[in-house]
Amino acid sequence: xxxxxxxxxxxxxxxxxxxxxxxxxxxxxxxxxxxxxxxxxxxxxxxxxxxxxxxxxxxxxxxxxxxxxxxxxxxxxxxxxxxxxxxxxxxxxxxxxxxxxxxxxxxxxxxxxxxxxxxxxxxxxxxxxxxxxxxxxxxxxxxxxxxxxxxxxxxxxxxxxxxxxxxxxxxxxxxxxxxxxxxxxxxxxxxxxxxxxxxxxxxxxxxxxxxxxxxxxxxxxxxxxxxxxxxxxxxxxxxxxxxxxxxxxxxxxxxxxxxxxxxxxxxxxxxxxxxxxxxxxxxxxxxxxxxxxxxxxxxxxxxxxxxxxxxxxxxxxxxxxxxxxxxxxxxxxxxxxxxxxxxxxxxxxxxxxxxxxxxxxxxxxxxxxxxxxxxxxxxxxxxxxxxxxxxxxxxxxxxxxxxxxxxxxxxxxxxxxxxxxxxxxxxxxxxxxxxxxxxxxxxxxxxxxxxxxxxxxxxxxxxxxxxxxxxxxx
Amino acid sequence: xxxxxxxxxxxxxxxxxxxxxxxxxxxxxxxxxxxxxxxxxxxxxxxxxxxxxxxxxxxxxxxxxxxxxxxxxxxxxxxxxxxxxxxxxxxxxxxxxxxxxxxxxxxxxxxxxxxxxxxxxxxxxxxxxxxxxxxxxxxxxxxxxxxxxxxxxxxxxxxxxxxxxxxxxxxxxxxxxxxxxxxxxxxxxxxxxxxxxxxxxxxxxxxxxxxxxxxxxxxxxxxxxxxxxxxxxxxxxxxxxxxxxxxxxxxxxxxxxxxxxxxxxxxxxxxxxxxxxxxxxxxxxxxxxxxxxxx
Numbered sequence: 092x093x094x095x096x097x098x099x100x101x102x103x104x105x106x107x108x109x110x111x112x113x114x115x116x117x118x119x120x121x122x123x124x125x126x127x128x129x130x131x132x133x134x135x136x137x138x139x140x141x142x143x144x145x146x147x148x149x150x151x152x153x154x155x156x157x158x159x160x161x162x163x164x165x166x167x168x169x170x171x172x173x174x175x176x177x178x179x180x181x182x183x184x185x186x187x188x189x190x191x192x193x194x195x196x197x198x199x200x201x202x203x204x205x206x207x208x209x210x211x212x213x214x215x216x217x218x219x220x221x222x223x224x225x226x227x228x229x230x231x232x233x234x235x236x237x238x239x240x241x242x243x244x245x246x247x248x249x250x251x252x253x254x255x256x257x258x259x260x261x262x263x264x265x266x267x268x269x270x271x272x273x274x275x276x277x278x279x280x281x282x283x284x285x286x287x288x289x290x291x292x293x294x295x296x297x298x299x300x301x302x303x304x305x306x307x308x309x310x311x312x313x314x315x316x317x318x319x320x321x322x323x324x325x326x327x328x329x330x331x332x333x334x335x336x337x338x339x340x341x342x343x344x345x346x347x348x349x350x351x352x353x354x355x356x357x358x359x360x361x362x363x364x365x366x367x368x369x370x371x372x373x374x375x376x377x378x379x380x381x382x383x384x385x386x387x388x389x390x391x392x393x394x395x396x397x398x399x400x401x402x403x404x405x406x407x408x409x410x411x412x413x414x415x416x417x418x419x420x421x422x423x424x425x426x427x428x429x430x431x432x433x434x435x436x437x438x439x440x441x442x443x444x445x446x447x448x449x450x451x452x453x454x455x456x457x458x459x460x461x462x463x464x465x466x467x468x469x470x471x472x473x474x475x476x477x478x479x480x481x482x483x484x485x486x487x488x489x490x491x492x493x494x495x496x497x498x499x500x501x502x503x504x505x506x507x508x509x510x511x512x513x514x515x516x517x518x519x520x521x522x523x524x525x526x527x528x529x530x531x532x533x534x535x536x537x538x539x540x541x542x543x544x545x546x547x548x549x550x551x552x553x554x555x556x557x558x559x560x561x562x563x564x565x
Numbered sequence: 566x567x568x569x570x571x572x573x574x575x576x577x578x579x580x581x582x583x584x585x586x587x588x589x590x591x592x593x594x595x596x597x598x599x600x601x602x603x604x605x606x607x608x609x610x611x612x613x614x615x616x617x618x619x620x621x622x623x624x625x626x627x628x629x630x631x632x633x634x635x636x637x638x639x640x641x642x643x644x645x646x647x648x649x650x651x652x653x654x655x656x657x658x659x660x661x662x663x664x665x666x667x668x669x670x671x672x673x674x675x676x677x678x679x680x681x682x683x684x685x686x687x688x689x690x691x692x693x694x695x696x697x698x699x700x701x702x703x704x705x706x707x708x709x710x711x712x713x714x715x716x717x718x719x720x721x722x723x724x725x726x727x728x729x730x731x732x733x734x735x736x737x738x739x740x741x742x743x744x745x746x747x748x749x750x751x752x753x754x755x756x757x758x759x760x761x762x763x764x765x766x767x768x769x770x771x772x773x774x775x776x777x778x779x780x781x782x783x784x785x786x787x788x789x790x791x792x793x794x795x796x797x798x799x800x801x802x803x804x805x806x807x808x809x810x811x812x813x814x815x816x817x818x819x820x821x822x823x824x825x826x827x828x829x830x831x832x833x834x835x836x837x838x839x840x841x842x843x844x845x846x847x848x849x850x851x852x853x854x855x856x857x858x859x860x
Contacts, residue, residue: 338814342814364814391815414815466780467817470780470783472786472789473776473779473780474818475793475817475819476775476776477815478646478802479649479798480646481769481773483646485776524715527725530722531710532707534703534729535704535707535708535711537699537703537707538703538704540700541598541703542700
């Protein structure tokens, strides 16, 4: 009896608590952004305003150098009209807001936060349901740190950019998480630091246009159309980035277009359609490119290049189980690039030689020739015949008649034979193996059942004992 | 003695007619299944397929710790080539031997003397052989799945299930073609030869021809796709890849065209192609078999 009472009273208590909570959230004050504007009006320049917690509707324009702190308790919603926050002067800090509901008109390009003067600091904010996320044009010497931008899930072309810098040099873009936007793009902005950002489900993860002298470190670019695309941007270092599963229609992990003095080091390019695409980089006659220490694995094409490409030094990379390791866009060779230097080449999972003296360098150069691959380079439509016996027949023919075999598109004189540590791409999937075991046992059971049906079958009746009268004679 | 009703004599409409028809088909299927399973070539193919499937699973897993990560699983890529070589051969030869063999041994007349129609005879044989083929492949796939479960875990099980289903569909289609060839030929040697020739065409020559055509005539993507997909082996391959990747982008421009044009319908279209290759040759075989003389 006591127990029953206890449970009943508990239920009542819970109901009361939840009821009150529901009422509270229902009654949360919806104020106008004019309230914040008034606070800014009253504040001294350079002071800090802690905005009272709550839900504010409307647009906000900041005309005074000031620190606005939402302490992660303030939501500003522009209700689908214009940019949510516009920063008109420099030295503004915006911290700890949830910013949502910008407009969607293409000619205005409304954003979550637009700054037209620098420097600004935008950190620890959450953006959702905005056309552009953070738009600096221009706001030099700014910091964009630790923001989350979740775009509107329109078609790729109709989306806005998650973060866009326009003529905003010396800026720092760090630790941001971007999902479902168009690009994270940098126009005419030099000397940036772009580190530890994560971009997913977007068009170009990181896109550089005419933006020189930058380091991109430790960014994660996953399941975008293209991971990193550098265009007409010189002297850029890419280091330690993870670029995984970017499989759009171009689907490059890293794309380089007319870029000089690029260093690509220690990145992981995994399961993209094309791991790395080099389009006329370096473009200047005396420039260079360095591609070293990268893990380029499980892509449909490891390294794709235009035939005129020259002066890249490609060493110490691991090309592991790419469907095609290296290929040329159209026909041609890559002989003007170094695939080995000072006795160090690359690791090729497709290397067919051996290393007798066990010094870690193969005894034969790696010069892949594949008739089918060269046909593919000539006519990409033939890719439909991949993974078919006809493909193998062609390769076999080329091996049997060496005169049919094409010229190698590159030569790695000292291929490495020790596989690199593959710790980066050990599968993280921890699915149960139980269904697979059940399926395996089930299939075997089916065939055993078939066998049992045969064994069980009685032999056809023999024609004996039909006539007892005959038996006497036997 | 003008015309003797050699074919099915019109029987009085009885309640059990349908039932007896079904049961006679089953009886023939059972007999065919038993004959197939106990025949030497069948055991040979089964053993070969099983050993190769298990070996491919092992070898493609040995290299790296990458399973389930890549866009296109190495195991499936290896299995795919094996299946596309062995399964059509197995099914075509099995089908080719069925009627022609009976005819050559003289047992066809004996079978036709039974109170069943020719359609039922052919269907019974087809079903029996189909079950035998599927059972045979189940051994190979079952052990292969065991290897995967042991070494990798449950990664990609749905794709593997679809692989098994589509392989069975491919076997049915090829068996159907084999039976058509068997009905057409008088001697089992001829039928087997025709079966081998059909295998050569479907597996190698048609693809190589289309490759040459693509290069020479600069065929557009939609043309390459339309011609390529008519080959049941290509349809099978695309179906397996679609089920694994949800897209055909692995297969270049033509694959992307197919994915973008047909979207979610693509697996069904490919299944339809295989279904057509199953039903049409079998239907023609039934027509010809019921028209032609017995010997």
